[in-house]
Amino acid sequence: MSKHPRSFCSALVTLLVLPFGAARAQAVPNAGERVETLVTFGAQSDKSWGDDDFSQTFFFLIPEKQREPVYIRVWDPGCGGTNDDLKGPANTTTSFSLYGGPGTFSGPQARDPRPTNPNPTGRLLKSQTFGNEAKYDGTWFTFGPLNPLEAEPVDEFQGRVFKMVARGLSGNDGNLYRYFFSTSPTANVAVEGGNAFTYEYCFRLPATSSKTTVHLYPFVNNKVVSIKQSNFDADNGATLEIFSVAKNGHAAAVSGNGEWTSSVLPIAAKEHGLSLDFRLTSTSAAPNDLVFYVTDQYDTALPFFAIPLGGPPRYQYDIGVKLHR
Structure with a gap:
């Protein structure tokens, strides 16, 4: 039997018992993030437009007991x-490739x-390439049905994981898109207890207006x-x-045009098993595409859920009380 840190289990239980309305946040990005769209540029794009590698990977987490198709x-x-x-006449192709089974999450x-x-x-499991087909403009394409048992078991998250890799194959345009993790092939019906990371x-960061x-x-x-x-x-x-x-608005570094920037912050014990809240506010008149990742002291990446x-998270004020005799 796998053992899970108590702090992680507490956070995961909080997720699994969310009411249905809250669980509908299985839109990716979800409403609480206030991110309008994901973006992946074509392989011939200038990286200074906001995509460092023309590829983006998302994992979709299924509760261990889920047996109905997703x-x-x-x-x-x-x-x-x-x-x-678009940087001119549309010329970009993007592949969306779905993976399951051993190595999906645990592989090198x-x-x-x-x-x-x-x-x-x-x-x-399936790969589909899209270009400038009008029938997909502003509409949904569905991968599935997917058997949850085809996903890789991940003990630390107490569930199973599929992986979707979006890759810009050619062209120099930015492809803006979103996901939804659903129990229906034709509507956005949340997988109860599911998540994505x-x-x-x-x-895309919205303009300051x-x-x-x-x-x-x-x-x-x-x-x-x-x-x-x-x-x-x-x-x-x-x-x-x-x-x-434990943090009430610690400032962190932001990058310039076409460059990487980083900053290091300590983590307190009471932050373990919980999420941080990175609040990014635009000061630009135009929308901007950009990339984020976070690593720990061992250079191991941490997931954005x-x-x-x-x-x-909500900041917890420490209120000192002095007793006077």
Whole structure:
């Protein structure tokens, strides 16, 4: 029998007993993150447009007891419509490849935010390539039905995991898209107790006129002593503050145009088994695409969960009480 740290189990139980309305956050990105879309650029794009490797990987977590089929739905998987970032006539193709079985999560570099091996681990279940097909503009494409037993068991998350890899194969446009983890092939019906997570997040930050603060939720396990947050191509156009039960708006570094920047923060014991809240607020008049990842003191990447484990953190004030005799 696998043993799980108490702090992690508490956070996971909090997730699994969420009411149905809260569990509907299986949109990826979810509403609480306030990230409008994910983005993956074509392979001939300039990296300074906001994508460091033209690839993005998401894992979809299924509760261990789930036996009914599940579906991974992709909104607007093609590149060329009104929702995408075109640099001229649409010329970009993007593949979405779904993996399951051994190695999907546990394989070499499967969770590396900057992998050197271009071949994803696991067993390829289905791959679909999209170009500028009008029928996919603003509509959903569905992968499935998927048998939960085809996903790789992951003891630390008490469930099974599928993996979706989006990759820009050609062209120089930005493909903007979203996912939904569903029990229906034709509608967005949340998988109760499910979740999704990534180890490198490439997304679009809204312009400052939207007055939107984006929330990213990296999970801190009980082995973490410090974290290093790294971000790419923020264009010096945002502020980043980190909140948690122990942090009340710690400022962190943001990058310039086409460059990586990082900063290190200590982790307190009471932050173990909970999520941090990275609050990113634009100071730019235009939307901006950028990349984030977080590692611990061993340079091991930490996951960003769509539904934050333990819920969105709230700072806990320490109130000292003095007794006077």
